[in-house]
Amino acid sequence: MEKKLDSGMLQYVPKGAYYEEKDEQFTAVTKMWDGLFEYDRALFALTSILNGTGFSKGAMTHKLLSNPDVPQSGKELVPDGLDSEFERKVISYNLQRLAEKQMARAIRNLLMLAGGELHSRVNNSRTRKVILSFLFDRPCKEIDALAINFKTKLAKLVRHSLGKQDLYKVLNGDTALFRKHIGCYNALAMPVIHHLFNQVPKAANGIRGHFPKIDDYWCAKHAAAHGNIEEFIKLIPKLPWRVAMGFRNSYKLPIEKSAIMGEAKMSDKEELTTEAAVKRSGAKARKVNYNAQDLYDLWKALYYKMANDETDNIDKIAEAMEAKIKTMQKLDLGDNCAVVLDASHSMFGSDERPMHPFLTGLCIIGAIENVQDVFIVGGRWKSMDGTDKKVVFPANASPLWKGLVDAVISGAENILVISDGYENSVKGMFEHVYKHFKDTGYDFNVMHINPVFSADSKSGTARTLAEDVTPMPVGNYKYLETEFIFNQMLENTEAVKQILIQKYQKLIGGN
Amino acid sequence: MASLLETLKFVKNLGVGEVQSDEEMTVIPLVGDSLGHIAAPDYLNFTRTTTYGSMEYENKDRENPAIIPANMMVRGKLAQDHAMSGSGVVLTASKRLFENACCIESSQGGYFSGQKVDEDVLPVGLRKSLLDPRLRSKKEYDKLWGRIRTWLSGLRRVRAGGDRAHLRDFFDEPDYKEALETFAAAFEPVENQIGALIMFNGIPVGLEIMPSAAHWAAYWKWLIRGCYGSQLIKLKESGELPRSTMILPEIPTNATSDEVKAIMTQFIDNIKMSIAPMLDAIQVASQNQVDARDNMITELIRTDGGGGGDIITQDSKPVYLSLVL
Numbered sequence: 063m064e065k066k067l068d069s070g071m072l073q074y075v076p077k078g079a080y081y082e083e084k085d086e087q088f089t090a091v092t093k094m095w096d097g098l099f100e101y102d103r104a105l106f107a108l109t110s111i112l113n114g115t116g117f118s119k120g121a122m123t124h125k126l127l128s129n130p131d132v133p134q135s136g137k138e139l140v141p142d143g144l145d146s147e148f149e150r151k152v153i154s155y156n157l158q159r160l161a162e163k164q165m166a167r168a169i170r171n172l173l174m175l176a177g178g179e180l181h182s183r184v185n186n187s188r189t190r191k192v193i194l195s196f197l198f199d200r201p202c203k204e205i206d207a208l209a210i211n212f213k214t215k216l217a218k219l220v221r222h223s224l225g226k227q228d229l230y231k232v233l234n235g236d237t238a239l240f241r242k243h244i245g246c247y248n249a250l251a252m253p254v255i256h257h258l259f260n261q262v263p264k265a266a267n268g269i270r271g272h273f274p275k276i277d278d279y280w281c282a283k284h285a286a287a288h289g290n291i292e293e294f295i296k297l298i299p300k301l302p303w304r305v306a307m308g309f310r311n312s313y314k315l316p317i318e319k320s321a322i323m324g325e326a327k328m329s330d331k332e333e334l335t336t337e338a339a340v341k342r343s344g345a346k347a348r349k350v351n352y353n354a355q356d357l358y359d360l361w362k363a364l365y366y367k368m369a370n371d372e373t374d375n376i377d378k379i380a381e382a383m384e385a386k387i388k389t390m391q392k393l394d395l396g397d398n399c400a401v402v403l404d405a406s407h408s409m410f411g412s413d414e415r416p417m418h419p420f421l422t423g424l425c426i427i428g429a430i431e432n433v434q435d436v437f438i439v440g441g442r443w444k445s446m447d448g449t450d451k452k453v454v455f456p457a458n459a460s461p462l463w464k465g466l467v468d469a470v471i472s473g474a475e476n477i478l479v480i481s482d483g484y485e486n487s488v489k490g491m492f493e494h495v496y497k498h499f500k501d502t503g504y505d506f507n508v509m510h511i512n513p514v515f516s517a518d519s520k521s522g523t524a525r526t527l528a529e530d531v532t533p534m535p536v537g538n539y540k541y542l543e544t545e546f547i548f549n550q551m552l553e554n555t556e557a558v559k560q561i562l563i564q565k566y567q568k569l570i571g572g573n
Numbered sequence: 574m575a576s577l578l579e580t581l582k583f584v585k586n587l588g589v590g591e592v593q594s595d596e597e598m599t600v601i602p603l604v605g606d607s608l609g610h611i612a613a614p615d616y617l618n619f620t621r622t623t624t625y626g627s628m629e630y631e632n633k634d635r636e637n638p639a640i641i642p643a644n645m646m647v648r649g650k651l652a653q654d655h656a657m658s659g660s661g662v663v664l665t666a667s668k669r670l671f672e673n674a675c676c677i678e679s680s681q682g683g684y685f686s687g688q689k690v691d692e693d694v695l696p697v698g699l700r701k702s703l704l705d706p707r708l709r710s711k712k713e714y715d716k717l718w719g720r721i722r723t724w725l726s727g728l729r730r731v732r733a734g735g736d737r738a739h740l741r742d743f744f745d746e747p748d749y750k751e752a753l754e755t756f757a758a759a760f761e762p763v764e765n766q767i768g769a770l771i772m773f774n775g776i777p778v779g780l781e782i783m784p785s786a787a788h789w790a791a792y793w794k795w796l797i798r799g800c801y802g803s804q805l806i807k808l809k810e811s812g813e814l815p816r817s818t819m820i821l822p823e824i825p826t827n828a829t830s831d832e833v834k835a836i837m838t839q840f841i842d843n844i845k846m847s848i849a850p851m852l853d854a855i856q857v858a859s860q861n862q863v864d865a866r867d868n869m870i871t872e873l874i875r876t877d878g879g880g881g882g883d884i885i886t887q888d889s890k891p892v893y894l895s896l897v898l
Contacts, residue, residue, distance in 0.1 A: 407761040442764065459591050459602075459761040463837060471830045486761045488594040488819050488841070495833060498824045 069548035071095055072114030073537040074121070075415070076179065091118070099125055104144065107152050108562035111569060112544040115537070116164055117179070119156045120171030126153060127175060127192065128184045144563060148570075150188070155570045157196055165208070169215050172196060176222035183222070190223045190243070198247035198254075202272040209254045210275045211302050217258040220244075233259055279305065286313040298325045303332070330354040334363055338370075350375065352382035357428060358539065360386065361421045368446055368453050376451055387428040393542045394431040395509065400474030401427050404481030405441025406460035408514065418537075420456045422513035423480040425539035435472045439465040440486070459486035462527065463495045466508075470499055476507050482514040483525030483533055493528040511536050511545075577780070577855040577876065580884070580894075589845045590766055594819050595759035598805055599775065600797065601848055603768040607785035609892035612639035612665070614791035619647050619692070620668065622684045626714025628655050628674040632663040638869055639663045640784060642792050643883050643895040644700045646799070648741050649690040652683035656695050656717070656740075658709045660883040660895060662869045673710055675703075675717040679738035693744065693799025694792075696807065697778060697897045698724050700800065704881040704897075706863065706873060727811030743803065752806060757798040762790050768894075769793070770848060771801050773808070774817050777851055780882075782894040800897075855898060860884070 071094040074087065099106045103126075110122045131149055145151075161168040170178060172193050177183040197216060198205060209216060221229055224243060232240045232255060244251050250272050253263035257276045278300040285293035286309040294315065298306050303326035310317050323340045333350045352360065352375070360383045367376050403423055411418040427433060439462055441454035462485050469477045485492055496508065510526075510533045526533060534545045547558060590602030612634035620629045628647070632639035641663065646656035654677045663669045677695075695703075702720045703709050718738035725731045730749060731742045743749055766789050768782035781796055783789045808814035822840045824833055856877045864871035868888045874896060875881040882896035 408758060440761075458763045459593060461591060464834070467830055467834045467837075471834075482758070484759050484761075486591070486593050486759065488592060488599075488821065488844075489596065489759065490818065490821060491837060494821045494824070495837065498826075498828070498833060499830070502826050502828075504830075 068094055068535075069541065069545045070535055070537075071098065071122075072109065072112060072118045072544055073535070073541055074118045075115050075537065076117055092121075095122060095125055099129070102559075103129075103131075104148075105559050105562070107149050108559065108566055110156055111152055111562070111566060112547060113538075113540050114544060116160050116167035116171060119160060120167075120174045120179075121181070123153050123156065123171060123192075124174045124181050124184060127186070127189045128182065130186075131188075144566065148566065150192070151570050152566070153192055154196070157192070161196075166212070168196075169208075169212050169219070172219055173215060176218055185222065185225075193219050193223045194243055195247055198244050198251050200248070202248065202250055205248060205251060205254055206273040206275045209257055209273070210279055210305060213258060220255065220258060229259075233261065275300070282306070282309060286310075286315055289313075289315075291315060291317065295321065298322060299327070302327050303336075331356075331359065334359055337363070337375075338366070338372075352378050353385060355382065357383065357386045357390065357425050358421055361424050362417070364451075365417060365421070365453065365455075368444060368451065369455070371446060373446060373449055376446070376449060380451070383428075390429060392429055392431040393546075395478060396476040396507065397432055398434055398473070398475040399430060399432045400435045400437065400469040400472055400477050401430070401433055402437045402439060402462060402465035402469055402477060402479045402481070403427065404460045404462060404465075404479070405438050405454050405456050405458075406482075406484075406486055407440075407457055408482050408484060409440075409456040409460075411514065417456070419482065419513040422537065422539055423511075426478075426480055426511060426513065426536065426542065429539045429542060430478060432476075434474065435469065437465040437468045437472075439481075461485065461487040461491070463487060463491040466492060466495055466499075470504055470506065474506060476509070479508060479510045479527060479531075480513060481510065481527070482512055483510065483527055485527070496528045496531075510534065513537065577852045577857060577896075580857055580874070589848060590763040592841050592844045593760050595756065596805070597774050597809070597814060597817055598756075598801060599772040599819065599844075600760050601770040601772070601845065602763045602766045603770065603782060604763065604765040604786075605767050606765075607767070608782075609784055609887040609890060610637045611784040611788070611887070611892055612637040613785075614788050617641065617663065619645075619685075619690060621686045622652065622655055622674075623670060624672075624684070624714075625653060625676050626655075626674050626712060626716075627670055627672045628657060629668055629670045630661060630663050631668045632665060635666045638665055638867065638887070640788075640885055640893050642694065642783070642788075642796075642893075644695040644703060644800070645795075646677060646693050646695055646740070647685065647690040648678075648693070648744065649685055649688050652685045652688070653681045654678040654739075654741055655685070656699075658703050659863065659873070660871060660885060660893065662864065662866045662871060662885065664867055664869075673712050674714070676714040677717060677721060677738070677740040679715070679718050679721075679736065681739070691744075693795045695740075695800060696724065697800055697804035698807065699740075700882070700897045701879065704873070704875065704879075706861070709863070709873070724807065728807060729810060744799070749803075749806060753798045753802045756802045756805075757794050760793075760797050762786075762793050766790075766793075769796075770852070771797075773801075773805060773814060775819075777855065777898050778804070779898060780852075780894065780896045784892045855880075 071091055074091040107126055110119055126149055157168050174181040175184045175189050175193065197219065224232065228239055240252060253273055253276060256263045262280055263276060278297055282294055282297040282301055285297065303322055306322045306326040310322060328336065330351050334355050337350055360379055364379050409420040410416060427436060438454055440458045440460040442457035443452060443454050445452040460481065462479065462481060508531050510531050512533045512535045536542060536545050587603055587605040590604045593600045612632050616632055616634035617639040618631050620631045622628055630641055641657060641661035643660040644657055646654065648654040656675050656677050657671060658673045658675060661671055699717060699720055708716055721738040721740055725743060728743060730746050765786050767786055768789060770777055771779040779801055783792060822836055824836055828836065857874055858877050859875045860872050862870060863873045870886045872884050873881065874884055876896065876898060880896060880898035884891055885893040
């Protein structure tokens with residue numbers, strides 16, 4: 063097979079990149095998944111433990127589960143250093159890790175197995191175990207929250223796992239079947255099944271004690287259905303805001319949106335992403351915990367405020383960013399590092415992910431050790447009146463050669479160019495200047511990161527700035543390590559496999 | 574005869590932006606103030622084809638007329654692709670049907686009626702055919718088919734077929750599509766850019782000036798991709814344009830980094846300064862009115878050497894110019 067071990071396979075997000083339509087990206091990335099799977103199933107499974115997007119990991123899990131894990135034609139499925147259950151453990155580890163930060167994405171990954179996001183349905187015993195253990199092998203408190211926040215999705219997953227017939231039997235009191243599939247993980251979960259399939263859970267099942275949120279849900283639903291506004295308003299603070307808003311809209315309750323946006327429950331991320339909506343709704347501003355946010359989301363929030371001249375909380379966001387950058391794990395590229403950041407128009411990204419490449423570039427700067435100088439090429443600066451904040455927005459062309467000259471003048475030993483690789487100047491000027499410096503004894507390294515990610519960017523849209531500077535596509539600042547591992551993988555597959563086995567043993571456990 | 578430079582004097586504070594060059598194409602951005610009072614590009618929409626050879630546009634702006642850039646083309650599913658025979662003016666809050674449009678997909682039936690379309694501008698070679706006033710005004714939907722066939726004939730990857738005049742055979746072909754996207758990515762609009770001089774191998778092939786930077790931002794990609802990029806591919810494949818890239822200045826080995834910066838900056842400045850004599854050398858041979866709507870007049874300019882295009886004035890002041898040279 064054609065070896066195509068590009069880190070793009072771990073960084074796919076189903077949204078268009080600037081230069082490529084999403085279906086083209088998907089085709090390219092699917093080819094990579096198929097290729098690596100066919101080449102080495104164990105390597106494929108192990109690769110999925112590296113940092114990557116939720117979608118990529120979901121698709122890779124789907125690939126593993128939709129192909130039987132029995133040895134074929136003498137090929138060894140389990141390499142030395144791994145246990146026979148390693149695939150299941152990898153799948154479970156990926157799901158749990160994803161769920162810690164993006165539960166919605168973890169659930170969508172499971173839904174891929176039920177035919178979601180253009181995938182084929184996979185229905186086998188391994189799949190059933192993966193789904194049901196993920197949903198029910200956890201404390202009642204967590205199941206309670208999941209069943210409220212993802213009711214429809216969980217119902218779909220349970221129906222897919224059990225099949226219509228068994229589900230019917232379970233709902234109609236077949237306790238043996240319940241114990242076999244769900245009770246073995248959590249014996250108390252029957253009220254949850256009733257809730258998921260719109261049967262009012264029976265109080266006799268001890269629902270209040272184990273699943274208070276489900277109880278609140280049904281109380282709120284009852285109040286909404288009977289127009290008991292007073293009771294419903296009392297319950298709003300106990301409900302996730304989307305659920306409360308759903309009841310308000312379905313039952314046409316005469317309650318202001320602001321009452322729900324201001325009082326109902328929100329996750330840290332939701333508080334940040336709905337900050338503007340809350341303000342528009344007229345509700346009093348919620349206290350957003352900026353310190354709990356991801357660096358990318360903080361940059362996004364800062365740029366949103368800068369673009370809209372909103373000064374509130376801007377200092378808090380800046381402080382949270384500073385703290386985040388100070389404490390984050392950094393990649394050491396060597397001493398005395400300078401960054402040349404392309405702020406040209408194309409770094410704005412696609413309409414579906416506006417500002418994504420540029421924000422990724424900004425995050426990457428924070429994730430690099432020893433950055434002494436940042437040289438911005440192109441862009442349009444904007445200051446905010448009444449604050450000391452000034453940011454650059456992607457605009458104009460990017461004569462990257464100027465950035466390189468400035469970085470060399472600064473005496474940098476390691477120069478990181480964050481750019482889509484299009485010079486927007488006379489083509490070749492970067493390389494011309496680069497070669498001159500190299501040939502005349504200047505001692506520095508240049509690395510090129512391309513955040514205008516596309517699955518096939520190494521051969522497609524990422525241009526090479528100089529002959530000996532290979533562009534690295536990085537769609538998320540968290541994937542820098544992944545990119546470096548993939549770079550080695552191209553040269554030495556077996557050595558990388560050993561690195562991944564060690565990583566597996568460290569993260570998931572050995573024999 | 575006036576020189577093209579004199580024709581350009583209408584643009585107040587016209588300046589030159591950072592030169593951009595990729596392979597054989599060089600784009601010299603022209604920056605300046607907005608011209609006249611023209612509807613923002615968002616207000617203008619292609620709405621439908623009512624018969625073969627007709628294109629309807631709508632201007633939703635209630636205050637200003639809209640300009641359809643010269644030779645816009647629309648491509649979509651289950652309908653015959655079309656292109657405008659020239660530029661167009663649509664008055665405030667109105668629709669206008671252009672009945673001299675060209676079909677550019679000979680054996681596909683069907684009319685557009687609101688479905689999503691891909692837009693571009695016709696390749697330079699085809700735009701030049703439409704500089705003939707008789708062909709431009711002719712209300713015959715198949716008037717461009719012969720020229721489309723000829724244009725497609727030199728392209729290796731385009732499906733061969735006796736009477737097939739499908740311009741989309743070129744634009745949908747994956748390799749050409751990718752090449753055009755990659756090509757467009759090499760160029761970016763710069764601040765206050767309202768137009769550009771486009772050159773192949775250092776020879777001017779097009780001059781485009783839009784009413785404002787917003788108009789340039791909306792249409793530049795279609796011009797660079799569809800109009801000039803496609804023509805460049807065509808010329809290269811048919812061997813009509815030799816491969817070449819701009820020769821970069823030599824840097825002495827003992828040059829300091831500051832000197833390197835000065836040498837490269839000087840190189841760019843020299844290219845910028847070469848524009849004026851180039852435009853001065855192009856003479857306007859004729860200028861004839863082809864359309865008048867309210868205070869908007871469209872004239873067809875012909876230059877010596879077989880080039881030409883549209884200039885639109887508003888209250889006698891030019892607001893739009895598009896020439897293929």
